[in-house]
Amino acid sequence: MNMKSVIRSRPGRLIAAVVLAVTVVTPVVVTGPASAATTLTVAQALAAQDGRTAAVTGYVIGQPTSTTTVLTANYTADTAIAIADTATETSTARMLYVQVTTAWRADFGLLTNPSLRGRQITATGTLTAYFSHGGLKSPTAMTFGGGSTPSPTASPTASPTVSPTGGPYDSTYYASAVGRTGPALRSSLHAIIRVQTVLTYDQVWEALKDTDQDPANPANVILLYTGRSQSKTSNGGGVDDWNREHVWAKSHGDFGTANGPGTDVHHLRPEDVSVNSLRGNKDFDSGGSAVAEAPGCYTDADSFEPRNAVKGDVARMILYMAIRYEGDDGWPNLEPNDSVTNGTAPYLGRISKLLAWNELDPPDAFEQRRNQRIYERWQGNRNPFVDHPEWARAIWG
Structure with a gap:
């Protein structure tokens, strides 16, 4: 008990x-x-x-x-x-x-x-x-800390903004990265976040029930693209079940569901089976036809656009994967580019859209809690772009 x-x-x-x-x-x-x-x-x-x-x-x-x-x-x-x-x-x-x-x-x-x-x-x-x-x-x-008391940038009822030069893990977890930019920042972050507990694909089910829990209903999870709150126990392969969506499509680098990139919860999210299938291995871009089961999402032959509320989430997951998987540990070297015709190459686009989405949709409480949960309970590593969204431009800007 x-x-x-x-x-x-x-x-x-x-x-x-x-x-x-x-x-x-x-x-x-x-x-x-x-x-x-x-x-x-x-x-x-x-x-x-x-x-x-x-x-x-x-x-x-x-x-x-x-x-x-x-x-x-x-x-x-x-x-x-x-x-x-x-x-x-x-x-x-x-x-x-x-x-x-x-x-x-x-x-x-x-x-x-x-x-x-x-x-x-x-x-x-x-x-x-x-x-x-x-x-x-x-x-x-x-x-x-003690002694300084900055105010919210707008008003006491507005969401506080996190300073781009400070964060609760800067003096510990990110100590070797703070103050760096470009390739030096990238190298430091890779060395930090590659230290992790590697999950099995079966463990991912239980992890997602924790990391993506509906804050208004602990018996449910929130599905990434549809935004629907759905019972944790309705996971599986049925038409209206939810399954494990690889936000970095697993065919882009051909890593499948192997332990490592294929089981990294930082880019795995619960999603409706049909919508997951519709997204498939498409790159991310704007435009296309509306997705009936996922309001606010659009798709065409070669790309998928997520709803506005999770555009930044998607961007930061992709950027995390690019920094975490650099070709060592026997895993592929993943990298975002500005193409939507990447096939099975270890690339995923469009980086120009992802950088814009990262700024359009900053991390919210749900995403921050998710990052904390993965760090404390599942993998022991963090997504640095949730903690420091400004680091995306510092590396790719």
């Missing part, structure tokens, strides 16, 4: 701990409402629940679900996080509950980003009760 890890405080202990925190913490002296530039510790924020605006720095502990309960695994939503002054804190009395509004959920929601636990963040917002507990609500800025 999979039990959720929780932290609970008894009411009496909670009251005592809060009183203690209030009496021993260094007082914050203000002459009026604190400015957003004021950076507080969690203990200071808990002692200043008076509606002021302040920035608070702390370590992510988990997802609060009640006054005295914080989940530290098996998260259920992206709407709130609990932070503390130490990453090992276990008492909810010493945690600040931070509301995560829509603008920040893609980067700071624990359901989407379970690896956020233990990381230091700074959040700016209103210090007021949340879950009947010391809290920070209506955030106007959230950032990784």
Whole structure:
């Protein structure tokens, strides 16, 4: 039985701990409402629940679900996080509950980003009760690390944009690639992402049920081209079943379903059997006739155009394959080009369209969660173009 890890405080202990925190913490002296530039510790924020605006720095502990309960695994939503002054804190009395509004959920929601636990963040917002507990609500800025609090580029209700020069894995996973461009960047990324767990083709079924899970219905997956939510158990070869679509068509390089490129979940997606067959091994381009079962998709004799919502997803999967499979490890050297007549050669086009789609449709929460899931649970490697879309132009631009 999979039990959720929780932290609970008894009411009496909670009251005592809060009183203690209030009496021993260094007082914050203000002459009026604190400015957003004021950076507080969690203990200071808990002692200043008076509606002021302040920035608070702390370590992510988990997802609060009640006054005295914080989940530290098996998260259920992206709407709130609990932070503390130490990453090992276990008492909810010493945690600040931070509301995560829509603008920040893609980067700071624990359901989407379970690896956020233990990381230091700074959040700016209103210090007021949340879950009947010391809290920070209506955030106007959230950032990784301490001390700086950039705002969203548009407004607090717009999706935050990821800086092209920073990311949560830059100092660790991508350390050898950051700051490079062109062939040097390509070489560094290949060396990083080629370290992976290789799945079997049977394992891909279970991986896709996890990576492509419908966020609104955990019993379903979302099909790539159709956008349809469909039962995880309806996988197979029937007309209305879903099967494993190779976004980099497996005949382009003739790698089939062999362990390696043929089983790499970074480019395998659930898709309706009929639509998968219709796409076949066509290159990607714009135009053609509408695909009846996949609204927004088009196809002609030699190319396939995916719906707008996943154009960037398709581009980043193709670019990943080109960097991951460079002709070593006994696998083909895959490369995008600007042709739609590639046949069985290890090429896939059109690169000009893919680069444009990468910019037209930036990574969303679903794609970011998928990348994280593959990294944490299945292959141990990441798609660098989901983390850094700007690297596509740095290599092919």
